[in-house]
Amino acid sequence: MYGERAIAEASLLCFENPRPGRVYEISITLPEFTCLCPFSGYPDFATLQLLYQPGPRVMELKAIKLYVNSYRDRTISHEEVVNRLLDDFVAACDPVWMQLEADFNPRGNVHTVIRASHGVRQPS
Template identity: 55%
Template sequence: MSTTLQPANQQGLDIRSTPREEMNLYPLDTFPYEFSGKEIKINFEIPEFTCICPFSDFPDFATIRLEYVPQKRCVELKSLKLYINSFRNVKVFHEHVINMILEDFVSACDPLRVEIEGDFNVRGNIKTTIRASYRKSGVRSQESEVSKST
């Protein structure tokens, strides 16, 4: 039996995160990777990410960095832009949004590996950076590949 852990809200703030089913996110489109079996790394830097703080209702800004190794599908860039931009009016915590992007990206592209970083602007004198990663089962980590080559 799972229980939902409620935030420890000792300041009495009104927390209003947007439920996932109400987020109305743009879908991620993909196209076939024609060189399946040949590993390449694809890097994106998205410097204008915006979402809304569930506590303050103020915008949060971040640079999103995404690196992935495709297996059979690549993400189409316009859909990635529209997907990222669709968070603009979503009330979500930094820690959650990076995991949501990771889950949606893995679901759409089924990559061998993906790493996502959210480098959020300073808010209240605190700099936040969130990193999340995924590696397909049975795929060696980059660290083991590097250590074997030395």
């Protein structure tokens, strides 16, 4: 299927920042993130909130969507997935500042929110 192929081949594409001299923020919400629990194998669902101040490059939205969807069958902890995604996003676009938050759906009466950041946020 073309969707599965697109997800399997996903990479984080970027384009040149159209306003490199201006401090501004980009906010992206990904409400349908899923991965697999490394202990039970059950699916974990989360809303990802990405907020960043671009450096030389801006991440392309469809590329982010496909890349994030590639985690749906990965067995990975909440903590590791947030840190790995953040590392990959930072490597792709070299932001001035970036924060990634994952708000995982409650399971077994436990609600988890993981937040990680990179760089120093500038006033905008």
